[in-house]
Amino acid sequence: SYELTQPPSVSVSPRQTASITCSGDALRKQFAYWYQQKPGQAPMLVIYKDTERPSGIPERFSGSSSGTTVTFTISGVQAEDEADYYCQSADSTGTYLVFGGGTKLTVL
Amino acid sequence: QVQLQESGPTLAKPSETLSLTCTVSGVSINSYYWTWIRQPPGKGLEWIGYHYYSGNTNYNPSLKSRVTILVDTSKNQFSLTLSSVTAADTAVYYCARVEPDTYGIDVWGQGTTVTVSS
Numbered sequence: 001s002y003e004l005t006q007p008p009s010v011s012v013s014p015r016q017t018a019s020i021t022c023s024g025d026a027l028r029k030q031f032a033y034w035y036q037q038k039p040g041q042a043p044m045l046v047i048y049k050d051t052e053r054p055s056g057i058p059e060r061f062s063g064s065s066s067g068t069t070v071t072f073t074i075s076g077v078q079a080e081d082e083a084d085y086y087c088q089s090a091d092s093t094g095t096y097l098v099f100g101g102g103t104k105l106t107v108l
Numbered sequence: 109q110v111q112l113q114e115s116g117p118t119l120a121k122p123s124e125t126l127s128l129t130c131t132v133s134g135v136s137i138n139s140y141y142w143t144w145i146r147q148p149p150g151k152g153l154e155w156i157g158y159h160y161y162s163g164n165t166n167y168n169p170s171l172k173s174r175v176t177i178l179v180d181t182s183k184n185q186f187s188l189t190l191s192s193v194t195a196a197d198t199a200v201y202y203c204a205r206v207e208p209d210t211y212g213i214d215v216w217g218q219g220t221t222v223t224v225s226s
Contacts, residue, residue, distance in 0.1 A: 088212065
């Protein structure tokens, strides 16, 4: 089976930078997507195709990619950014979709 | 504006079959791939399967023997059937749209909670 690996938790102080990594072999061939999920809500797309930001998503949210690792970054974290963040991609053939285990971002 | 809405029973008994429907508005269901995802209480997201052009489907290998995803183009809906449910199938079930070729999920339904209990 194909897996994506994320750290379970990340903590950051307000106005600092938070980075969340996601690793998996197929990320060499497939794009990564990032979702923000707040308690009781459906996930919301915040980064698509590794680095693109949907309209309405704050500019402080960004994504990058290098080899088998993609990174989601929030520059100047705000209290409202506290949430669970999930990466998502597919296996190399696109047969299976897969999610990372999720990272809980805590704003101290 | 594309919207997805899940519907179906919120309670199922062990060993029964769970059936959910997703109604799509704002876009033709023929134009994209469509998927189901679930999230057990306090846990992460789990991909269940997706339907793509011409009636083809791909399923999570861990659920493949119990899952069926069908599309009804006349109603612009797609459905999920999960057989022989147990308490482990208790979760919030989301329907969503998948971008062809890049396999990213760009639109989500609000989710529906299904509890498996006798």
